[in-house]
């Protein structure tokens with residue numbers, strides 16, 4: 001059976017903004033999800049790798065390097081191939097970029113990756129709430145970095161007063177209008193906003209563990225429950241097929257507070273042969289077509305997680321996508337969806353396990 005590709009999430013942000021802290025939090029709170037980590041430290045002393053090393057059970061030691069400067073994508077491909085070896089049972093890869101990395105060139109490398117096991121999963125930019133205005137004056141390129149992000153985490157909000165926090169939020173909004181923005185202290189964001197929480201053994205399960213109760217259930221400490229309480233979820237289920245063009249209209253105009261969407265869709269027309277797994281982090285979106293299982297009931301099931309969501313409007317907009325004349329949907333209506341598809345599918349899934357794997361740096 002074909003398995004979905006492993007999402008690779010880029011974690012960027014200026015020096016000291018809190019990337020490692022956030023990464024450590026994700027690993028601590030991953031609830032059994034196996035996170036493969038690539039730390040792209042800058043300089044000869046690999047402090048980041050040391051900082052995260054305590055959290056993981058196995059390492060791939062690789063020499064120092066700078067991902068954004070990789071001459072060709074094959075270096076990163078090699079690293080990703082090793083990390084996504086089915087024997088390591090990785091569910092998601094997070095690349096912590098050097099604080100001086102150019103996000104755009106990292107995105108390009110990932111998008112041009114020849115690895116058929118991975119798929120680019122979006123860029124999360126960490127911003128230091130206390131330092132951002134000053135850092136931005138010295139490094140105007142930060143604006144470009146924020147604009148390249150799919151989701152911005154305004155970190156270190158404990159270090160600023162409410163007024164200052166609001167001013168930074170406004171600045172980020174000016175730089176990248178409509179960008180999904182989260183605030184955090186010590187990088188404590190809900191991992192469910194970035195990737196699926198639990199390991200899944202089959203493609204079927206990957207796309208079916210969809211209720212918010214499932215995503216946020218059981219295995220967390222009080223702190224993470226507190227985090228979850230800050231978000232709302234909206235679930236949408238339909239046994240009838242959806243019009244792909246109308247679905248794309250909804251997705252293209254989704255509210256900025258909608259940080260995460262996951263699930264699968266049953267499209268009318270040319271897309272009806274597959275279910276389309278959906279993974280969205282902030283403004284990042286991708287679909288993965290997976291053949292329906294023999295006898296599997298056709299359905300759409302989505303979970304949307306965010307803050308300030310207007311659940312009724314969102315549900316109504318999706319309900320309006322239900323296609324009343326599926327036989328009349330012409331193939332071109334799938335084009336908008338196909339823009340977000342990467343099609344090749346890797347090998348059989350392996351049994352899942354509990355913890356993460358670290359690739360310390362970028363070269364052998």
Ligand SMILES: Nc1nc2c(ncn2[C@@H]2O[C@H](COP(=O)(O)OP(=O)(O)OP(=O)(O)O)[C@@H](O)[C@H]2O)c(=O)[nH]1
Nearest residue numbers: 014015016017018019020021099155156185186187
């Ligand atoms: N007060 C406060 N300190 C924080 C917060 N998040 C991180 N820190 C501290 O800020 C410092 C830098 O955090 P890191 O996570 O190492 O930042 P980084 O972005 O990985 O740093 P570089 O690898 O140098 O780019 C550390 O001392 C953290 O403990 C926060 O929300 N509040």
